[in-house]
Amino acid sequence: MTGQPAAGKGGAGFAQDLERLEAIVESLESQDLDLDQALALFEEGVERLRAARERLATAEARVRQVLSDQAGNLRVEDIER
Amino acid sequence: MGQGLDLFAAASPDGAWTVAQVTRRARAVIEAGLTGLWVRGEISGFKAYDSGHWYFTLRDRAAQLRCVMWASENKRLPARPDEGVQVFVFGTPTVWEERGELRLTVRELLAGDTGGPWRLQFERARAALERDGLLDPARKRPIPPFPRRIAVVTSREGAALHDIIAVVTRRWPVAEILVLPTVVQGQAAEPSLVAALALLSRLKRLDVVIVGRGGGAKEDLQAFNSERVARAVAAVPVPVISAVGHETDVTLCDLVADVRAPTPSAAAEAATPDRETVLAHLDRLARGLTRGLRTPTVRVGERAARVADRLVASMELWFERSDGRLRAAGARLDALSPLRVLGRGYAVARDAEGHVLRRAAHFVPGAGFRLRVVDGEVAARVEERP
Numbered sequence: 490m491t492g493q494p495a496a497g498k499g500g501a502g503f504a505q506d507l508e509r510l511e512a513i514v515e516s517l518e519s520q521d522l523d524l525d526q527a528l529a530l531f532e533e534g535v536e537r538l539r540a541a542r543e544r545l546a547t548a549e550a551r552v553r554q555v556l557s558d559q560a561g562n563l564r565v566e567d568i569e570r
Numbered sequence: 571m572g573q574g575l576d577l578f579a580a581a582s583p584d585g586a587w588t589v590a591q592v593t594r595r596a597r598a599v600i601e602a603g604l605t606g607l608w609v610r611g612e613i614s615g616f617k618a619y620d621s622g623h624w625y626f627t628l629r630d631r632a633a634q635l636r637c638v639m640w641a642s643e644n645k646r647l648p649a650r651p652d653e654g655v656q657v658f659v660f661g662t663p664t665v666w667e668e669r670g671e672l673r674l675t676v677r678e679l680l681a682g683d684t685g686g687p688w689r690l691q692f693e694r695a696r697a698a699l700e701r702d703g704l705l706d707p708a709r710k711r712p713i714p715p716f717p718r719r720i721a722v723v724t725s726r727e728g729a730a731l732h733d734i735i736a737v738v739t740r741r742w743p744v745a746e747i748l749v750l751p752t753v754v755q756g757q758a759a760e761p762s763l764v765a766a767l768a769l770l771s772r773l774k775r776l777d778v779v780i781v782g783r784g785g786g787a788k789e790d791l792q793a794f795n796s797e798r799v800a801r802a803v804a805a806v807p808v809p810v811i812s813a814v815g816h817e818t819d820v821t822l823c824d825l826v827a828d829v830r831a832p833t834p835s836a837a838a839e840a841a842t843p844d845r846e847t848v849l850a851h852l853d854r855l856a857r858g859l860t861r862g863l864r865t866p867t868v869r870v871g872e873r874a875a876r877v878a879d880r881l882v883a884s885m886e887l888w889f890e891r892s893d894g895r896l897r898a899a900g901a902r903l904d905a906l907s908p909l910r911v912l913g914r915g916y917a918v919a920r921d922a923e924g925h926v927l928r929r930a931a932h933f934v935p936g937a938g939f940r941l942r943v944v945d946g947e948v949a950a951r952v953e954e955r956p
Binding site for chain 2: 513518563
């Protein structure tokens with residue numbers, strides 16, 4: 490309950506956010522929590538929800554191409570569409 | 571066996587070979603002279619016995635050859651060959667001594683009805699991949715549900731890339747698409763695909779790969795049937811979706827990939843969730859959060875109400891107790907009240923300005939003053955000094 494990584498930080502991916510969110514809702518709905526615990530979970534849930542929605546807010550997929558030169562060096566550049 | 575048979579003896583009826591000796595010798599000669607070989611022909615007189623062994627004849631216009639394929643070998647095959655189909659078999663010729671019959675012991679049987687030698691090459695490559703476990707269903711990895719980086723190995727010009735970008739943009743614009751341009755047909759396709767697939771292991775934070783091309787003539791799919799390309803697909807460190815754009819022909823690339831999609835668009839759909847669906851799920855979770863919080867809040871509300879009730883009750887009790895003390899204090903105050911003094915028969919004299927006249931000298935003969943008694947005031951006048 491406590492000690493969970495904050496939502497949306499670093500490697501914590503969307504899937505983990507979503508899973509954690511589902512777990513939070515489940516404990517809120519099913520467990521006999523006191524108000525402090527419930528509030529803490531609620532706040533964490535709201536934060537993860539916000540982070541998750543933020544991630545979905547991108548309007549258009551970014552498209553780039555990966556090219557390799559003779560020496561095997563990689564170059565990544567945007568593609569004109 | 572025949573070491574005791576000299577030419578002289580063999581030339582006379584006295585030295586005649588037994589039948590068994592002949593078939594045994596023939597078998598040794600055949601087996602030594604014709605080792606394993608691929609044979610092409612048409613299946614005829616196929617018969618599967620209860621033991622699981624298969625017996626059939628391979629024939630072409632000029633000749634026929636009896637064949638047996640043991641149960642231990644044929645159990646790997648997906649189906650029995652149909653009567654009359656062209657097949658390629660790999661086997662060792664031998665002689666069935668008891669019948670004096672030339673026979674091929676078949677180890678491998680490949681359907682050769684379509685594509686001729688090309689099909690043969692395909693089947694051999696497939697068999698090699700299978701031996702190395704690359705076609706094992708247990709190798710298939712699940713596609714990550716919310717990809718952030720999708721690599722696409724295909725032609726920079728083809729419709730496939732266009733379709734993939736369109737689908738990802740519509741369904742899951744959250745993802746970034748990394749295109750690894752390749753040649754997908756002709757002689758250059760195989761090395762180009764292998765090189766592009768090898769680059770994938772150098773890209774960071776990759777979630778899933780789509781490799782493929784749009785539809786094309788059957789011969790154009792050849793690069794995707796290359797064993798080298800298939801092995802390069804198998805070596806990709808993240809899940810691979812193949813989309814070679816042919817509903818009917820399954821390529822080696824399809825077989826090795828984690829997921830086979832019939833078209834590039836379908837591959838893009840397999841690689842991405844639908845954002846609207848995910849948003850709807852988030853909305854449900856948001857409602858769940860509020861609903862979930864309500865229960866403890868209601869419980870706390872009830873507790874607060876109980877506490878408030880007790881507070882009110884205790885205040886009332888306090889007031890009740892205080893009331894007794896007040897009454898006692900009131901009585902004491904009352905005892906000190908001037909009215910009580912007046913009640914005992916005393917009066918207070920004041921002049922017209924209201925000053926209390928305490929001493930005889932304050933009373934001026936002839937002057938008026940007022941007397942306050944317990945139930946009112948009386949006007950009075952000083953007659954003279956005593």
